[in-house]
Amino acid sequence: MxxxxxxxxxxxxxxxxxxxxxxxxxxxxxxxxxxxxxxxxxxxxxxxxxxxxxxxQREPGFAGLAHIVCGQQVSTASAAAIWARLSAAFDPFDHSAIRKARTDRLGRLGLSGAKIKTLKNIARELHLERLNLDVLAEEDADAAHNTLTALHGIGPWTADVYLLFCLRHADAWxxxxxxxxxxxxxxxxxxxxxxxxxxxxxxxxxxxxxxxxxxxxxxxxxVLKKREGVLAEKTSPAKVSPAKPSRSKPSLAKSPGPRARKR
Known part of the structure; x- marks a missing residue:
């Protein structure tokens, strides 16, 4: 460690x-x-x-943060498709390329206006050397979190995922x-x-x-979700007598997914 x-x-x-x-x-x-x-x-x-x-783990640096931003508030499949198009369109994929890219080109690759604004803002901060993503890896987790969430479009969830998976910060929460x-x-x-x-x-x-x-x-x-899926299968209508309706507790399957609603 x-x-x-x-x-x-x-x-x-x-x-x-x-x-x-x-x-x-x-x-x-x-x-x-x-x-x-x-x-x-x-x-x-x-x-x-x-x-x-x-x-x-995920890739560090600007690419890792951009990857997470692409996945905000969209399905896993949509996020993967957007990232595949975006990363393939720029070689190398770095903050300089995104800073100089035309907004309409980024939009055609599947990015929303809000995400374009976020990525361009991060690219500008890196270009002006007002943001250093490498330094964040050595900072206190809470301080690094606050630095990231001060950026436009970076919410708590995005900041913490970047710190934990890209910078591998053991104390990111x-x-x-x-x-x-x-x-x-x-x-x-x-x-x-x-x-x-x-x-x-x-x-x-x-x-x-x-x-x-x-x-x-x-x-x-x-594990809980897997168990709940097994329970749901065992108590499905095909296996439960109409005369004895299931009285099981509310299903975890109805709970929100593994991401926070607010990024």
Whole structure:
């Protein structure tokens, strides 16, 4: 696990030290989850059920952020099609090419006006050197999150996914991700699904490995959905007698998907 010590300063002016941890390999993730389970026993039955999750990674830099922006508020298939056209249209695909590209050309590739504006704004900030995506990998996760969400068109979900999957920041916490919220609600026995604001204190015990915890909760959510699918199959109309209607609890299949509604 890549952990780099960097100086910080408290209000007293005295230097303190904190570590920026990265999940660069599957071994890094497994080591992080092992530490989480050891320090928070509530996570052990979750891991026992899911098994070790796989590390999820995306390309870093402008391309990685642009890829995530292309996927905002569209289906997985649509996002893949738009990204395939966009990445194939520019060689190399970098912020300079997008900054110079005509708006109408980007629109013909499938980008909405809002996404074009977002990508061009990011490209301009990079060109003017007011944004450095590499530096974000070494910053505190919350500070890096705030830097990204200050950009036009970059919401909390997009920022956290970029930090976690592209920059491999071990402490990035996708508080607005509905799948993680739902998994935590069920896994921790909460009465209601926590809001993004409520997710912050819930994740405090997992610092500085909240990103590794997110991998575990996503894995748990997929297990829940799979189980719900099996339950739905067993209680389908073809298998349930009309005289004895099913009284099962509301299906998880009706809950929102793994992305937050607001990007």
């Amino acid at each position: 890549d952990a780099r010590v960097k100086p910080t300063h408290e209000q007293t002016g005295e230097p303190t030290y904190s570590m920026t941890i990265h999940l660069n390999t599957q071994d890094d993730l497994e080591d992080a989850i092992g530490k989480l389970v050891a320090q928070d026993t509530r996570l052990k039955p979750i891991l026992d059920l899911t098994g070790m999750p796989a590390l999820r 996708p508080a607005g991700d509905i799948a993680v919220q739902e998994a935590i609600k069920i896994g921790l026995g909460l009465a209601t699904r926590p809001t993004p604001k409520q997710m912050a204190p819930l994740a405090e015990p997992w610092r500085p490995l909240r990103g590794a915890a997110a991998h575990l909760w996503w894995s748990y959510y997929r």
